[in-house]
Amino acid sequence: MAANASRPLSPHLQVYRPQITSVLSISHRITGVALSVGTVLLVWWLVAAATGPAAFDDAQEFIGSWFGLLLMFGWTFCFWYHFCNGIRHLVWDTGYGLELPQVYLGGYIVVGASIGLTLLTWIVALIAW
Template identity: 55%
Template structure:
């Protein structure tokens, strides 16, 4: 078929200008996948707690290391970001927030809110922990 190779078969990322809402859609999917791995971490912690004090101390030691804390902060951000993104989608399900300014505002609020709530969560955790 002559000329078939000269045109794309479907729209591609090279055609679309990246927009904040497009990036938010991608991040929402990534955080959803990250939540599966974070839930596995929770299961490991619960199994260790049910197994023995030594296993529980081992897992707490790993999770309490700088790398473990970094993973836990990332997991908590993914959880919060995904939840706020779900609220954003719920707003859209009502038929609201589809205008260009509304979409951008909701996307920015999702980013800012998830970062702010994650920081607040970990400030409270460190304050309670002592």
């Protein structure tokens, strides 16, 4: 029994090479956390708008800075990635797309759609601005 005590209880990240399936799964969790944190920035902006012109100007100045825009760009990507990957999971829940080639194709579609939708969102926002 003592010889088995040093064995790992489950596979560890250091044992396996990263694959698209594991990277996308971890990324889905990370983007979920990033969306939660980024939503605090959005709430701050909305509360500042309701508070008054001085608070709103401060929020606008931060969000309009290069760092604020970088955060918003990242938040937009996280939103679209989490959205597209969530749809992929809903498709899996119906029993479709579970074969390995379909899983890989779906993963590449999620990444491509996330990048495309992020760029489209910002292009439309810049045109409207």
